[in-house]
Amino acid sequence: MSPIEKTPAAQLALAQESTAAESSPEVKAPRGARRKRDTRVRLLGAALHLMAHRGVGGVTINEITEQADVGFGSFYNHFESKDAIHATLIEEVIGHYAVALDKLGDQLSDPAEKISASARYTMLRGHDDPTWGRFVFQTSFSRDSMSDGLGRYLLQDIGHGVSAGRFAVDDLPSVYIAVGSTILGGLAAMSDQAELNHEPDFFGDAQTLSKRIAAILLTILGLPKDEAQELANRPLPQIELPANPFAQPS
Amino acid sequence: MSPIEKTPAAQLALAQESTAAESSPEVKAPRGARRKRDTRVRLLGAALHLMAHRGVGGVTINEITEQADVGFGSFYNHFESKDAIHATLIEEVIGHYAVALDKLGDQLSDPAEKISASARYTMLRGHDDPTWGRFVFQTSFSRDSMSDGLGRYLLQDIGHGVSAGRFAVDDLPSVYIAVGSTILGGLAAMSDQAELNHEPDFFGDAQTLSKRIAAILLTILGLPKDEAQELANRPLPQIELPANPFAQPS
Numbered sequence A, B: 001m002s003p004i005e006k007t008p009a010a011q012l013a014l015a016q017e018s019t020a021a022e023s024s025p026e027v028k029a030p031r032g033a034r035r036k037r038d039t040r041v042r043l044l045g046a047a048l049h050l051m052a053h054r055g056v057g058g059v060t061i062n063e064i065t066e067q068a069d070v071g072f073g074s075f076y077n078h079f080e081s082k083d084a085i086h087a088t089l090i091e092e093v094i095g096h097y098a099v100a101l102d103k104l105g106d107q108l109s110d111p112a113e114k115i116s117a118s119a120r121y122t123m124l125r126g127h128d129d130p131t132w133g134r135f136v137f138q139t140s141f142s143r144d145s146m147s148d149g150l151g152r153y154l155l156q157d158i159g160h161g162v163s164a165g166r167f168a169v170d171d172l173p174s175v176y177i178a179v180g181s182t183i184l185g186g187l188a189a190m191s192d193q194a195e196l197n198h199e200p201d202f203f204g205d206a207q208t209l210s211k212r213i214a215a216i217l218l219t220i221l222g223l224p225k226d227e228a229q230e231l232a233n234r235p236l237p238q239i240e241l242p243a244n245p246f247a248q249p250s
Helices: A009-028 A031-054 A061-068 A072-077 A082-107 A111-128 A130-140 A151-163 A172-196 A206-220 A225-232 B009-028 B031-054 B061-068 B072-077 B082-107 B111-128 B130-140 B151-163 B172-196 B206-220 B225-232
Strands: none
Touching: A031 A061, A031 A072, A031 A082, A031 A130, A061 A072, A061 A082, A082 A111, A082 A130, A082 A151, A111 A130, A111 A151, A111 A172, A111 A206, A111 A225, A130 A172, A151 A172, A172 A206, A172 B172, A172 B206, A206 A225, A206 B172, A206 B206, B031 B061, B031 B072, B031 B082, B031 B130, B061 B072, B061 B082, B082 B111, B082 B130, B082 B151, B111 B130, B111 B151, B111 B172, B111 B206, B111 B225, B130 B172, B151 B172, B172 B206, B206 B225
16 A cells, blocks of 8 residues: 555655755745744734634634734734735635646546545545645635635536536536535545544544545546446545645644 | 425515414513513524624624623523533524424425425525525534534435435445535525625526535435436425524614
């Protein structure tokens, strides 16, 4: 069993190291610039954590600066508003992740296998990094997520499969809701499992659950059950997932 | 077209009247008792509204009493804590609704038609009363919802269909996640549509969307596509849905 079969954690650690290596020249940046960058990362990390658990509406700027341990006023040196820091998080956390998932497209020519692998990666990542999982979950059940979030990538992927004659979809909006919601429901179950230490439980372990959910997604997209199950159980291709740059030591 | 085909709003209004009639003897209760009951309802209404939009973690007791326009201290005459008022809301809002949906069981002998009708009622109700829809959505993606929320009714309904040989389910936990998440995703889309006045949009109108989503649910439960579509398009039986007793004039 390759490491990725067990968990993407090893890969994430690798990605984290390479991020650190890339950013090392900045250590030589002037002290003020370094401190400013550090404050920004702390604000983003605090906002990510708070918004992941309470949604953007349940968080105040004061709570963000308190959790980040910086002065209230310095928030405005970096962001115009709470919505602005939220938009930055969506762009950086979700945008980078979606681009990484696009790398799957280089390795997988079958749109069905690509959607299955993307969904499995997303759910497993929620298990490895529950704060990330909750943030994605929180931001994805909105219409904005179809233009700014992961939704647009999902719509695109479903569209490619339909054009290629791989998916039998006669009602795109409903299939989009069903596939997207099921991925997010799986993500919520796995983030919850990891965070609350529920494992093993009714849902089974994260690895098999992510495969079983992927099989259902493929049947929603019109694949026969047997083929869906076979596809959902294939080994995941190796891709470098970007680390969560705002992870806080918990 | 019967009124229910268009919207359950008329039924809800009826139910609201009968609730008012049932509670009219209390109008004769002593002034203090009446005032106490009124305060409790205002606290519940305020908490429902706030928690629907921000989740339980994003709301403080102070915000609840401010929105209810009652003194901070009087909160504790009614509820021990924020979690206690949240538990009461779940019990009253979701519990009453689930019992009402059980009335469908009296009229529908086919487990497939029952799940389809329950899901359609739930989604349409979210469209008629977006605060209710958002509250149900907020509380349902948690493991607690399998014991305290609508999840337990869904699990039960799927179980009945499996026992009756109506559903071909070989993986109950994944099917539960997929069916439950898809209903909630539809509910979120419709609450959002109603609240933000998006209609008509990519998803189409609430009436047809709820049917199209129900058809997908039935295929996840193992029904053939054609049969699922036929079932999901049947007229909804007339049931009396309980009104939301904590609705606030907006």
